Amino acid sequence: MDKILDVNNLKSGYGNVQILNGIDLYVEKNEFVTIIGPNGCGKSTFIKTIFGLCNYFSGDVFFQGNPITKIRSDLLISMGISYVPQVNNVFSSLSVYENLQIGSLLLDKNQFYNKLNYIYDLFPDLYSRSTDMAESLSGGERQMLAISRALLSNPKFLLLDEPTAALSPKFQKIIINKISELRDSGITILLVEQNAKLSLASSDRGYIFSNGKVVLNSKASKILNEDNISEYFLGKIK
Ligand SMILES: Nc1ncnc2c1ncn2[C@@H]1O[C@H](COP(=O)(O)OP(=O)(O)O)[C@@H](O)[C@H]1O
Ligand SMILES: [Mg+2]
Secondary structure, three states, X not given: OOEEEEEEEEEEEEOOEEEEEEEEEEEEOOOEEEEEOOOOOXXXXXXXHHOOOOEEEEEEEEEOOXXXXXXXXXXXXXXXXXXXXXXXXXXXXXXXXXXXXXOOOOOOHHHHHHHHHHHHHHOHHHHHOOOOEHHHOOHHHHHHHHHHHHHOOOOXXXXXXXXXXXXXXXXXXXXXXXXXXXXXXXXXXXXEOOOHHHHHHHOOEEEEEEOOEEEEXXXXXXXXXXXXXXXXXXXXXX
């Protein structure tokens, strides 16, 4: 098993307040893994801790075999990790193109134009709106822009926090399908989702969190198909 991310007994939080109570989780290279669980159970906190944005208390986090709990976010980006936050993930008062420019400060001009072509191929809607302000985008287009910004750093491993929240069912599907495409192109995916059914349908494995702990880790198809699992942990799975 070739683990790109390996997390053991991770405890973290904000200031002195502990939110994660010992998380064990791994993601294999080129896997698509989804984390689900009720509001406030620590899903965003987990993603933020991996990306160096929370107060780390104890436990291990290895990325490609290297310990990363003490590594700053900007260095994690250069190691190949990228993060799409849950909210406020684009600059509203900048155009689509300017948002992409800002995300590309590490690239030289040629690399930027290559990446821009790749992104406009992946999300043609962004090409047609490249000079529009990000605040004028639909929710779905905004998520496409946020994902594109994360892709500019050439990630091997992409962390996404609820990219389909508040989107119409049509855009939810488009976004999840695009994330699957990214996986097919070789990027490993760790996704937090409220739309459990939709995301698990495209995932290899799922984790269910509750109260800062993992309560279940299983094949995504198993979580989807076993009524007692979904009902016990999630109420009626959405
Ligand atoms: N910046 C913060 N400072 C202090 N507490 C926070 C902060 N962000 C989240 N929390 C708390 O951490 C807990 C877990 O939140 P979060 O990880 O955002 O949950 P989820 O993403 O699963 O809905 C909640 O009790 C929340 O109030
Ligand atoms: Mg959250």
